Amino acid sequence: MSDTHSLQTTALVSAGLAASLILYRHLSSNDNPPGPRPVPIIGNAHQMPQEHPWLTFTKWQERYGDIIYLEILGKPLLVLNSSDIAIELLDKRSSIYSDRPHMTMASEL
Structure with a gap:
């Protein structure tokens, strides 16, 4: 016993x-930026469309804005719904948001 x-x-x-x-x-x-509320463990996996995801992202843009945060099985996902936002974050601010390691041997040789 x-x-x-x-x-x-x-x-x-x-x-x-x-x-x-x-x-x-x-x-x-x-x-995090606004987005649909995730469920524990699976996150927003159950809300991800199998076909034509851009249609769903466009509907979510009206509700959550141009930057939408999702979590799929513990992995974060950002949806950028505006070309202006994408250029601003990925091009103009790339030094802030890029986390790739500097490879001295590869870049200097």
């Missing part, structure tokens, strides 16, 4: 920690 009780306690504590982690990650993502 002691082994069963110990196993149940371990399972309960593990489930509680996992739920706490999921809840913490879900609630702490308030500093």
